[in-house]
Amino acid sequence: MQQESKISDITQPAKVSFWNDPDKRAIVYQVVTLGIVGLICHYLFSNTLANLERQSIATGFGFLKKEASFEIGESLIRYSAADSYTRALLVGILNTLLVSFIGVVLTVFLGIIIGVARLSENWLMAKLSALYIEVFQDIPLLLQLFLWYAIFYENLPSPRQAINPFAGLFLSNRGMVFAVPESHPAFRYVFIAIIIACILSFILKKWAKQRQDKTGEIFPVFSVYACMMLGFPLLAWWIGGAPTKMNIPKLSGFNFDGGVSLSPEFAALLLGLVLYTAAFVAEIVRAGIQSVSKGQTEAAMALGLKPVLILNLVILPQALRVIIPPLTSQMLNLIKNSTLAVAIGYPDFVYIANTTINQTGQAIEGVAMIMFVYLCFSLLTSAFMNWYNKKMALVER
Amino acid sequence: MITQTNTSEVLKRPIIHIGAIRWIRQNLFSNVFNSCLSLLILFGLYKIVPPLVQWAIIKSHWFSTSTECRATGGACWSVVTSNLRFIIFGMYPRELHWRPAIAIILLVILLFYSKNRQHWNNRILYIWPIGIFIMGLLMRGGLFGLESVESSKWSGLPLTLMLSVFGMFAAYPLGIMLALGRRSKMPAIKSLCIVYIEIIRGVPLISMLFMSAIMFPLFLPEGITIDKILRAQAAIILFTAAYIAEVVRGGLQAIARGQYEAADSLGLNYYHKMRLVILPQALKIVIPPTVGILISAFKDTSLVVIIALYDLMKTTQATLSNPLWMGFSAEAFIFLALIYLVCCYAMSNYSRKLERELHS
Numbered sequence: 001m002q003q004e005s006k007i008s009d010i011t012q013p014a015k016v017s018f019w020n021d022p023d024k025r026a027i028v029y030q031v032v033t034l035g036i037v038g039l040i041c042h043y044l045f046s047n048t049l050a051n052l053e054r055q056s057i058a059t060g061f062g063f064l065k066k067e068a069s070f071e072i073g074e075s076l077i078r079y080s081a082a083d084s085y086t087r088a089l090l091v092g093i094l095n096t097l098l099v100s101f102i103g104v105v106l107t108v109f110l111g112i113i114i115g116v117a118r119l120s121e122n123w124l125m126a127k128l129s130a131l132y133i134e135v136f137q138d139i140p141l142l143l144q145l146f147l148w149y150a151i152f153y154e155n156l157p158s159p160r161q162a163i164n165p166f167a168g169l170f171l172s173n174r175g176m177v178f179a180v181p182e183s184h185p186a187f188r189y190v191f192i193a194i195i196i197a198c199i200l201s202f203i204l205k206k207w208a209k210q211r212q213d214k215t216g217e218i219f220p221v222f223s224v225y226a227c228m229m230l231g232f233p234l235l236a237w238w239i240g241g242a243p244t245k246m247n248i249p250k251l252s253g254f255n256f257d258g259g260v261s262l263s264p265e266f267a268a269l270l271l272g273l274v275l276y277t278a279a280f281v282a283e284i285v286r287a288g289i290q291s292v293s294k295g296q297t298e299a300a301m302a303l304g305l306k307p308v309l310i311l312n313l314v315i316l317p318q319a320l321r322v323i324i325p326p327l328t329s330q331m332l333n334l335i336k337n338s339t340l341a342v343a344i345g346y347p348d349f350v351y352i353a354n355t356t357i358n359q360t361g362q363a364i365e366g367v368a369m370i371m372f373v374y375l376c377f378s379l380l381t382s383a384f385m386n387w388y389n390k391k392m393a394l395v396e397r
Numbered sequence: 398m399i400t401q402t403n404t405s406e407v408l409k410r411p412i413i414h415i416g417a418i419r420w421i422r423q424n425l426f427s428n429v430f431n432s433c434l435s436l437l438i439l440f441g442l443y444k445i446v447p448p449l450v451q452w453a454i455i456k457s458h459w460f461s462t463s464t465e466c467r468a469t470g471g472a473c474w475s476v477v478t479s480n481l482r483f484i485i486f487g488m489y490p491r492e493l494h495w496r497p498a499i500a501i502i503l504l505v506i507l508l509f510y511s512k513n514r515q516h517w518n519n520r521i522l523y524i525w526p527i528g529i530f531i532m533g534l535l536m537r538g539g540l541f542g543l544e545s546v547e548s549s550k551w552s553g554l555p556l557t558l559m560l561s562v563f564g565m566f567a568a569y570p571l572g573i574m575l576a577l578g579r580r581s582k583m584p585a586i587k588s589l590c591i592v593y594i595e596i597i598r599g600v601p602l603i604s605m606l607f608m609s610a611i612m613f614p615l616f617l618p619e620g621i622t623i624d625k626i627l628r629a630q631a632a633i634i635l636f637t638a639a640y641i642a643e644v645v646r647g648g649l650q651a652i653a654r655g656q657y658e659a660a661d662s663l664g665l666n667y668y669h670k671m672r673l674v675i676l677p678q679a680l681k682i683v684i685p686p687t688v689g690i691l692i693s694a695f696k697d698t699s700l701v702v703i704i705a706l707y708d709l710m711k712t713t714q715a716t717l718s719n720p721l722w723m724g725f726s727a728e729a730f731i732f733l734a735l736i737y738l739v740c741c742y743a744m745s746n747y748s749r750k751l752e753r754e755l756h757s
Binding site for chain 2: 026029030033034037044047048050051052054120121122123124125128134135137138139140141142143144146147150151154155336337339340342343350354357363364366367370371374375378379
């Protein structure tokens with residue numbers, strides 16, 4: 001009898017108590033967690049509503065249509081104090097995009113140069129790069145920004161005694177002013193020519209790849225591409241009448257007139273961002289290059305590839321795979337760090353959103369907008385880099 | 398015996414030391430390109446270094462008044478030396494400066510003690526809370542006959558160190574919990590953690606600090622206020638925790654499945670499985686990237702300047718806004734840069750050492 005009951009115990013699954021069943025327990029945990037989070041949210045939300053009512057602050061984004069009534073130092077689009085908050089914030093977004101885009105391009109460029117220099121055979125070069133990387137990584141970006149800004153603002157002379165290192169460039173505490181070609185219809189043709197050259201080279205590249213896949217013949221894409229990129233705009237410039245007149249900045253009153261000027265705020269922000277982030281990019285590039293083993297180069301040489309092709313077809317594709325993911329996070333860092341502009345007074349998005357908050361008292365909407373905009377920037381950048389990463393990833397067969 | 402003397406005669410000593418000239422030839426002038434590069438760098442150094450030395454050392458003033466400084470073109474380090482106590486301790490009552498000074502020394506001693514891996518045991522878990530309590534007592538006062546000092550007067554280096562050290566210690570467990578939550582099989586908890594981590598990592602720290610400074614007071618019921626420093630501290634902790642969570646998640650993913658299964662088959666529950674088997678291995682792998690995050694958290698505390706907390710950077714700025722010392726920003730900021738450089742270099746050097754030790 002005893003034997004029988006034991007067997008039946010084993011064959012029939014024993015009834016598990018509610019508390020000992022991991023699945024049911026998980027449900028309880030989750031319900032409790034969600035409940036606590038919900039309660040906290042409800043508590044904060046009701047407090048906020050009560051506070052807003054007490055301070056008679058209207059919620060919502062209605063203030064965006066009101067007149068901003070503050071001036072912005074530099075703007076890519078036409079803006080005056082009579083425009084709405086929406087337009088002021090748009091100016092901020094464009095300024096952020098401008099400094100981030102130029103910053104990312106210059107950072108990658110400088111980072112690659114220093115990363116390669118770090119591995120140089122030249123002892124001086126390698127040590128100097130190492131010193132640069134160590135020093136610039138270890139000083140907070142905000143401090144670097146303050147330092148550059150102080151150097152620009154305090155140590156450069158006033159526009160009247162501006163430093164003129166070479167013709168057409170003036171450095172003063174009002175920023176950097178340099179000569180640009182005077183506007184002329186020919187430059188419109190040049191711009192169109194560049195776009196045509198880009199489209200043609202894209203088609204050419206596809207065609208050359210197809211032909212190489214079919215026949216094995218290699219088409220010199222790069223030299224044709226370079227010729228087109230240089231030749232087309234030059235031709236358009238020549239056809240347009242070859243204008244050579246330059247718009248040279250002249251001193252009038254207390255500041256310069258003409259040319260293109262960079263404010264000390266923009267210059268300090270860009271310099272700080274690029275020098276700081278490039279130190280990190282340089283380390284990433286160094287690690288990427290070192291991750292490709294020497295045998296790869298030797299194997300490519302044994303196949304009889306030329307040095308350029310070894311770099312292009314063997315080393316770079318493998319190094320890039322290691323480099324791209326951390327590089328992406330450095331780019332995101334640069335975009336997020338551009339918010340430090342608020343500390344030295346460059347009118348980026350945070351600066352303008354902060355002014356808006358101070359004027360209207362719409363703290364919640366303002367901070368929510370800052371978070372939303374930067375979240376969008378981050379998501380877009382990482383989506384682009386993920387696409388690029390996938391394109392570069394190892395195709396395993 | 399005979400053979401030995403023979404071989405020693407035949408074999409020459411291998412060349413270990415190469416002469417200076419040969420070293421220069423090998424490392425600086427190995428080919429045409431390198432030679433040009435070396436000459437260019439040497440020329441650049443010749444153009445930059447002597448004027449810099451002239452400015453920073455030879456023509457500089459160390460203990461003078463600002464009028465004497467303005468008379469000559471050299472660096473004016475006097476801006477640092479004559480305002481040193483304000484830059485370091487800020488608005489803390491002047492006659493009580495010894496208290497934060499002792500607290501800083503205590504912190505440094507504790508950090509040096511924890512540096513040694515042989516001290517990583519249970520005792521350290523008691524030493525740190527006691528140390529932190531003593532530091533807090535020294536800063537705050539009010540007990541044992543110490544004069545009480547309000548937290549709004551805490552500023553300068555003690556504030557910077559406090560924000561970063563507490564930020565690191567509080568963010569670490571929170572980050573581990575978030576990482577475990579993200580790896581959990583419960584969908585609700587998992588998605589909560591993912592949303593939190595991704596949002597925080599997507600926004601800049603400034604927005605978190607703004608939130609703590611201007612939005613958070615609205616969240617609290619009427620009459621309750623939380624100290625400004627504490628709010629900034631909370632923002633730094635919440636921000637750093639998201640980054641630590643991602644690093645720890647990397648470590649958790651690197652642990653082989655067999656380890657989880659082995660812990661399960663031993664009948665360990667979730668807490669014991671993590672505490673005794675998984676986390677000790679995972680956290681050990683991720684020590685180097687964690688130190689990297691701690692370094693950036695340390696540098697990021699300087700951002701509290703923007704919400705007008707008197708950390709090291711703000712006290713320096715306040716000094717520079719004094720008309721007497723206006724215009725000597727470069728010298729003061731270089732001094733600050735040196736402080737940060739020394740701290741960060743020590744940390745990154747330590748992380749590299751630890752990495753080497755753990756690899757071997």
